[in-house]
Amino acid sequence: xxxxxxxxxxxxxxxxxxxxxxxxxxxxxxxxxxxxxxxxxxxxxxxxxxxxxxxxxxxxxxxxxxxxxxxxxxxxxxxxxxxxxxxxxxxxxxxxxx
Amino acid sequence: xxxxxxxxxxxxxxxxxxxxxxxxxxxxxxxxxxxxxxxxxxxxxxxxxxxxxxxxxxxxxxxxxxxxxxxxxxxxxxxxxxxxxxxxxxxxxxxxxxxxxxxxxxxxxxxxxxxxxxxxxxxxxxxxxxxxxxxxxxxxxxxxxxxxxxxxxxxxxxxxxxxxxxxxxxxxx
Numbered sequence: 001x002x003x004x005x006x007x008x009x010x011x012x013x014x015x016x017x018x019x020x021x022x023x024x025x026x027x028x029x030x031x032x033x034x035x036x037x038x039x040x041x042x043x044x045x046x047x048x049x050x051x052x053x054x055x056x057x058x059x060x061x062x063x064x065x066x067x068x069x070x071x072x073x074x075x076x077x078x079x080x081x082x083x084x085x086x087x088x089x090x091x092x093x094x095x096x097x098x
Numbered sequence: 099x100x101x102x103x104x105x106x107x108x109x110x111x112x113x114x115x116x117x118x119x120x121x122x123x124x125x126x127x128x129x130x131x132x133x134x135x136x137x138x139x140x141x142x143x144x145x146x147x148x149x150x151x152x153x154x155x156x157x158x159x160x161x162x163x164x165x166x167x168x169x170x171x172x173x174x175x176x177x178x179x180x181x182x183x184x185x186x187x188x189x190x191x192x193x194x195x196x197x198x199x200x201x202x203x204x205x206x207x208x209x210x211x212x213x214x215x216x217x218x219x220x221x222x223x224x225x226x227x228x229x230x231x232x233x234x235x236x237x238x239x240x241x242x243x244x245x246x247x248x249x250x251x252x253x254x255x256x257x258x259x260x261x262x263x264x265x266x267x268x269x270x271x
Contacts, residue, residue, distance in 0.1 A: 050200040
């Protein structure tokens with residue numbers, strides 16, 4: 001079954017995140033001799049996702065391929081987007097900045 | 099004002115908006131960075147409940163987010179027709195953004211672990227340095243550059259991510 005580009009991207013990011021958190025955490029512990037905590041692994045997982053984005057955009061650019069058309073859903077409510085944004089801001093303001 | 103004149107006024111207003119916001123964020127960020135750099139002693143930026151979270155910074159962000167959206171309604175962007183070079187430059191910029199983000203998150207992992215450097219100093223998470231800049235700005239300028247930076251960043255976020263440009267009928271040039 002052929003999945004949409006957006007679904008393929010989400011799956012690829014999930015896999016990259018897990019690999020970054022697990023394998024990246026192991027490499028981190030080997031290099032630094034410091035135990036990789038949960039938040040260290042989360043950061044490494046996100047770094048792996050960004051690296052996947054870097055590789056994907058670079059390869060497609062060098063090969064002359066067009067950008068991936070993700071066909072993002074266009075029917076999202078602006079109000080829902082605003083609520084999600086405010087929730088994320090509250091989460092950041094009350095947890096990360098402590 | 100006829101329709102051509104209105105479109106021209108909107109285009110000029112849109113350009114002024116983008117330039118002003120870019121200059122505002124750059125000025126605020128570089129000023130705060132300068133204050134931190136010029137600090138006479140290594141700052142102690144440990145979280146204290148009396149300084150952050152500041153609800154007014156949150157309110158400023160939300161208000162700017164909504165304004166950013168309505169600026170896009172009043173002053174819709176009319177970008178020039180893209181060329182092959184501009185498309186390639188845009189895609190190359192995205193490559194650099196992803197590469198930079200990768201380095202940032204690796205630094206965040208190292209900072210979160212608070213790994214000590216050879217000099218004895220410890221690395222901290224990026225949020226530590228952000229908080230440090232906010233503290234210093236509050237001490238030196240009363241926090242105005244922080245407010246300007248937050249306003250500008252959320253204005254752009256509302257302008258970009260809550261845009262109706264995709265659903266608006268295309269304007270004939």
